[in-house]
Amino acid sequence: MTHRITGQPEHHRTSSWLLLSFIIIKMIFQFAVLSPCYELHRDEYLHLDMANHLAAGYLSVPPLTAFNSLLVQWLGNNFFWVKFFPALYGALTMALIWKMVEKLNGGWFAQVLAALVFLCSGFSRMNILYQPNSFDILAWTALFWCLMQYLQTRKNKWLLWMGVVTGIGILNKYNIIFLVIGMAGALGLSAHRKVYKNKYLYTGMGIALVIIAPNIIWQLQHGMPVLHHMKELSESQLVHVSRISFLGDQLLFFMGGAFIVVAAAIGLIFSPGFRPYRVIIGVYALTILLFTYLRAKSYYAAGLYPVLLAFGSVYWERIFTHDWTRYLRLLWLALIVVPFALLVNVIFPVMKPAQISEKAGKFKKLGLLRWEDGQDHSLPQDFADMLGWRELADMAWQTWQRVPEADRPYTLLICDNYGEAGALNYYNKGRNIPLANAMNADYVFWFHEMDTIRYIVKIGTKPEAEYMKMIGHMEQTGIMKDTLSREYQSGAGAWLMSDLSPDLPAALKMALREKQNVYRGR
Incomplete structure (x- = not known):
């Protein structure tokens, strides 16, 4: 059926209203979980100060954050606008997941399922901080979106867009380079390896290089400080990271929604309908192996999951569509929302610092009191970094x-x-x-x-x-x-x-x- 005024199919209209509702909920939620007892995070102050020192590069991050900070400054430089942008980038990532589900012919239940898993996960915690991470995840998701478009349509323009997204992503955070390595390796090992004979792929690479050229020049002029930063990070923080913990944290990131990630892996390997996109599970595997070897922090790999939420939700919807199984849908939604709701007070800075200190045992059991020095403290490190x-x-x-x-x-x-x-x-x-x-x-x-x-x-x-x-x-x-x-x-x-x-x-x-x-x- 089509709507009598817009002429759009009714299910598309319903989907659009649902998406708008989730975006509003997402934006409100990100502010609702911020107690006024806390200030900005130490990293946020550095990122905001970059607006006063605009350059083509910085020691800790590439330059995109500085220009985002300049925009925050123009808007008033207050708490609302500092927190608005990571929330916005999270909402845009959720919208891309929604469109991925639509591309995979998923229905409204799959879209709601994917959006709820995204909202009720570690992504929402990352989206409360003004750091490059929220845009980084958006860039990874956009790169997967371009890859999906290319795999489905074989239109060369998507190879060019992959270059644009990669370039902008690198200007935000170098972390996306690991995805590019994983993607290059997976494509080379798959039936899609003929893409390396396509001149548009190299044109896309050229576009990426043009975009990041100012930052490359800055790095060369300053003696490649990114290498020192990586060495310092490895010696002071990553040395405390366990490879086993890194792998275990990948599913804990989603709590009750972890079954959707597992469903994505099963679907991409065994479902005939996902065969054109099977290379994506190879991208995931190679990138995770690379991060594991490098003892990366758990959240470095977060950008791999939005695309998996799309595939997993569609696969799960197909399983629970027929006969009596459709009545289990509410059960799966509850399995996502209820555990998250029970943990909101410990995942986000909702409770007063003194209350957290009094209930330290609950936080310790969840591993939230362990800082980058490998020791347990009175508050989660991010929370302690928002005080004083x-x-x-x-x-x-x-x-x-x-x-x-x-x-x-x-x-x-x-x-x-x-x-x-x-x-x-x-x-x-x-x-x-x-x-x-x-x-x-x-x-x-x-x-x-x-x-x-x-x-x-x-x-x-x-x-x-x-x-x-x-x-x-x-x-x-x-x-x-x-x-x-x-x-x-x-x-x-x-x-x-x-x-x-x-x-x-x-x-x-x-x-x-x-x-x-x-x-x-x-």
Whole structure:
């Protein structure tokens, strides 16, 4: 049947309304699970500060995040807009999954099933943070969408679009390169290997290279800091990752919806209707093997799953369509929603920090208290990274007020790490205080060098011994009160230093050059 006004088939119209409803629910949900007790995450402050230092590359991420941050700045730079974009990218990913189900001739039940699994999974937790991850997953899903279109239609334009998506994806996060490697290997091992004789594939590669060329040039000019960043990540964080845990976490990511992922694998291997797309299970296998070998963090592979949710939902719908089995549909929906609803308070920053600390056992059983150092703490690491930042910014502002006005042009504001520096620059914007510096992450290239320094306002711990001898007078002007924040546990406070040696600027410049050279691999 067709609608009498739009002329569209009724099931398409119903599907469109359902999709719109899920997008609205998704956007509302992402804000509903954010308690006002929490601030932004340490990484979010760095990413937002990139808008003040636009470039073709950065130490920690490619440049797309910086331009997204510039847009956030134009919109007001407030909490709503910071959180809006990861939620939006999650909603767009869900819409792509919905269209994939439609392409596979799935009905409204398969679409609802796929959307619910996406919503009631670890994806929603990732979509609360302003990090490159949400757009990364969207880019992976878009690349799979282009691959599906090409496998079905054999139209060469989709090879060109694959190049566009890959280029934009790399400008957001280098992680998508691992998908490209897995996809290239799977296509080469399948019956689709003749694609390597298609000139449009190489044209698409050329498009991707043109898109990422500015970032490649930046990396070469700065000594390929991405290599140092990967080495540092491997030595400080990935060394604590277990390969077995990585594999086990893949299904835990979906909780009650894991059966849909399993159904996708079975369907892609055995279902004749999925035969044109069978290479996708090869892409999944090769990429997972690569990540396992590299001891990757569990969420690095998250972008592999949206396409599997589409296939799994369609396969599951076909199984439970005939006779009495159709009445089991509500059971499968409940199996997805109920476990997720029971765990919302531990997956998301809904509970107050003190409440989480009191119920630490529940969080520990789920492995949520383990930080990147391999140890268990009072709060999940992401939650502890959302506390204490405004307090530090206020301490810096109050300490700055104690500097004589005539000496303020010769006062250095320095922090121990990028989270502190980014938070100070975010919360102190509009106050008469200079931008904060740090000899950490991207701030090593943004550092405001000074030939004359009369005062130092420091946020963090006491200076190292080599600098103490150049400081005549030092006073601690602030102590953190938020005992559950990550910065409190590292001993962060506020310090005012004066009677400085004239040798101090040169010593700081030397330390800064050494740090820059490390990032440049020299």
